[in-house]
Amino acid sequence: xxxxxxxxxxxxxxxxxxxxxxxxxxxxxxxxxxxxxxxxxxxxxxxxxxxxxxxxxxxxxxxxxxxxxxxxxxxxxxxxxxxxxxxxxxxxxxxxxxxxxxxxxxxxxxxxxxxxxxxxxxxxxxxxxxxxxxxxxxxxxxxxxxxxxxxxxxxxxxxxxxxxxxxxxxxxxxxxxxxxxxxxxxxxxxxxxxxxxxxxxxxxxxxxxxxxxxxxxxxxxxxxxxxxxxxxxxxxxxxxxxxxxxxxxxxxxxxxxxxxxxxxxxxxxxxxxxxxxxxxxxxxxxxxxxxxxxxxxxxxxxxxxxxxxxxxxxxxxxxxxxxxxxxxxxxxxxxxxxxxxxxxxxxxxxxxxxxxxxxxxxxxxxxxxxxxxxxxxxxxxxxxxxxxxxxxxxxxxxxxxxxxxxxxxxxxxxxxxxxxxxxxxxxxxxxxxxxxxxxxxxxxxxxxxxxxxxxxxxxxxxxxxxxxxxxxxxxxxxxxxxxxxxxxxxxxxxxxxxxxxxxxxxxxxxxxxxxxxxxxxxxxxxxxxxxxxxxxxxxxxxxxxxxxxxxxxxxxxxxxxx
Amino acid sequence: xxxxxxxxxxxxxxxxxxxxxxxxxxxxxxxxxxxxxxxxxxxxxxxxxxxxxxxxxxxxxxxxxxxxxxxxxxxxxxxxxxxxxxxxx
Ligand SMILES: Cc1cc2nc3c(=O)[nH]c(=O)nc-3n(C[C@H](O)[C@H](O)[C@H](O)COP(=O)(O)OP(=O)(O)OC[C@H]3O[C@@H](n4cnc5c(N)ncnc54)[C@H](O)[C@@H]3O)c2cc1C
Ligand code: SF4
Ligand code: SF4
Numbered sequence: 223x224x225x226x227x228x229x230x231x232x233x234x235x236x237x238x239x240x241x242x243x244x245x246x247x248x249x250x251x252x253x254x255x256x257x258x259x260x261x262x263x264x265x266x267x268x269x270x271x272x273x274x275x276x277x278x279x280x281x282x283x284x285x286x287x288x289x290x291x292x293x294x295x296x297x298x299x300x301x302x303x304x305x306x307x308x309x310x311x312x313x314x315x316x317x318x319x320x321x322x323x324x325x326x327x328x329x330x331x332x333x334x335x336x337x338x339x340x341x342x343x344x345x346x347x348x349x350x351x352x353x354x355x356x357x358x359x360x361x362x363x364x365x366x367x368x369x370x371x372x373x374x375x376x377x378x379x380x381x382x383x384x385x386x387x388x389x390x391x392x393x394x395x396x397x398x399x400x401x402x403x404x405x406x407x408x409x410x411x412x413x414x415x416x417x418x419x420x421x422x423x424x425x426x427x428x429x430x431x432x433x434x435x436x437x438x439x440x441x442x443x444x445x446x447x448x449x450x451x452x453x454x455x456x457x458x459x460x461x462x463x464x465x466x467x468x469x470x471x472x473x474x475x476x477x478x479x480x481x482x483x484x485x486x487x488x489x490x491x492x493x494x495x496x497x498x499x500x501x502x503x504x505x506x507x508x509x510x511x512x513x514x515x516x517x518x519x520x521x522x523x524x525x526x527x528x529x530x531x532x533x534x535x536x537x538x539x540x541x542x543x544x545x546x547x548x549x550x551x552x553x554x555x556x557x558x559x560x561x562x563x564x565x566x567x568x569x570x571x572x573x574x575x576x577x578x579x580x581x582x583x584x585x586x587x588x589x590x591x592x593x594x595x596x597x598x599x600x601x602x603x604x605x606x607x608x609x610x611x612x613x614x615x616x617x618x619x620x621x622x623x624x625x626x627x628x629x630x631x632x633x634x635x636x637x638x639x640x641x642x643x644x645x646x647x648x649x650x651x652x653x654x655x656x657x658x659x660x661x662x663x664x665x666x667x668x669x670x671x672x673x674x675x676x677x678x679x680x681x682x683x684x685x686x687x688x689x690x691x692x693x694x695x696x697x698x699x700x701x702x703x704x705x706x707x708x709x710x711x712x713x714x715x716x717x718x719x720x721x722x723x724x725x726x727x728x729x730x731x732x733x734x735x736x737x738x739x740x741x742x743x744x745x746x747x748x749x750x751x752x753x754x755x756x757x758x759x760x761x762x763x764x765x766x767x768x769x770x771x772x773x774x775x776x777x778x779x780x781x782x783x784x
Numbered sequence: 785x786x787x788x789x790x791x792x793x794x795x796x797x798x799x800x801x802x803x804x805x806x807x808x809x810x811x812x813x814x815x816x817x818x819x820x821x822x823x824x825x826x827x828x829x830x831x832x833x834x835x836x837x838x839x840x841x842x843x844x845x846x847x848x849x850x851x852x853x854x855x856x857x858x859x860x861x862x863x864x865x866x867x868x869x870x871x872x873x
Contacts, residue, residue: 371865526794526872
């Protein structure tokens, strides 16, 4: 007897439907799903990617700055590709608001100084729909089948193993293994009893706005820097009740993305009236915050408002963090596996990393023809061993910031902001980043050539209003840039690759010392950052030259052969 | 056919979603948590129990499902290709 759907009342449908058989079914074409689907299809597996919306990403609500480590250490096709981005980001400027009416506001800034930025970016801003659609297109090019407008309603189970999915049109789609990237609610995973439902204290509801704003205004006011605002609760500015983020605003190309968020429940379980609070806070901050009121409000116009919950504190709770992320026949990735960062509140890099690992494990499982939880346990082990994922999901910085917002201690609030969203982040992000860097170089010393091309290519695509072409970005090409520089650079990388390998091999075990070292030398590091930002005007000719060289280059010089 | 809303620009709702969120009257205590977190105003209290007023402005965030401590909310996604969508998320 072949597998039967677990949903009661589906027997009749079951008899009617022709069954289709795949190696891998991937649920959800958000940020993670297409990465898994592309890798599986690329390995020759018959792969089906299912998405409930009509176009991938149009039901995903996000910030969105995807931090640079996602691009550097994530899927090669994204690093080496031309995804649609809205603006390269050079850092964050935090506004610590003590009294908005008196203008008692301090700033704490973490930024890559010019002339390195904006070409060498801290991350990239994007809209979800174009980005996820681009990712899904890459999966399709690799041979995956994409089916949109399809809601998965249940799993097919046979002898306790998940053997495929049932869709809302009653179709039965059988597969050897399911990769579930359904997003944070995990409706299917919870229903199937793989993991529990997250408590409302761990979920923050993000109320997001999108504003039309002329590019010149954004260039002048924001440049490439995100702006976050933090204040004590009684100001009713940001964030509501201190149990969420502050106000976060993201400069895009011709628009500003804006988000305030708040946990769905307080520690004691009390549920705040978010419907009322969000309107009140939005009104207050947009009319009282000086830079918004004076510099943005006159030229900005609301063009969208939407909301979505995200896993603000899931990773900080041992029980939630250790909920199963695999079962017989299925692996959970990204938000579905609770992998959203509790530090920077980013979840795209961890969705990419976990989708990549899940695809590897699925490929191995198919080779071994073993889909048991025992075999798939290696997925969990690799997630637990992933330096950046673990740093991201167990980071207490933002939690402590919430405590500081309650404490009403100015010094503490400022220090906590500095620690999480200012230069202080280097005291805890240093080790995971350096370790990942060395690990990547050890695995492939030539990756340096790909990183070096990624930054100018992304910048070029941004300047030329990216429009997708196979492989090459499209833009106005003014001058033919010489390839001599690249040939020289590549030769050096190749020449030094054995040395780089040895250096990476020897230094990687010592990467653990980076955080303590930065802690000790923190005053020097902060001073250095501050001085380099002050000295930026001195470098403006160099910055201009770098930008022009990239802007006017022949884009083929940045492309990476596949 | 796509619907739009003056209160929530930049968003469209496609097709007929049906009532994809259901409330179990036997479990509902009328605590009102679902009302407090639903920015779309999809719920109302009638005779001390919650009921769906309209899902016309539902953004499919599942906040109502998270905050119902009584497990009175049966949450499922609407049929494929229907419901909330945006280019600007
Ligand atoms: C307001 C907000 C701001 C954020 N800001 C940032 C940020 O600045 N930087 C960052 O890196 N991250 C940010 N995140 C987090 C980031 O958006 C998520 O971590 C990321 O989208 C997770 O990817 P995923 O693939 O796991 O899930 P998703 O991207 O959510 O994808 C899930 C997909 O599955 C589909 N789906 C769900 N159920 C079914 C089903 N039953 N059948 C078929 N399809 C289904 C959905 O339609 C969706 O397309 C933010 C999140 C929010 C809510
Ligand atoms: S949250 Fe649950 S119990 Fe409370 S009113 Fe809503 S449905 Fe009823
Ligand atoms: S899913 Fe969100 S928008 Fe829809 S009814 Fe529930 S709380 Fe309201």
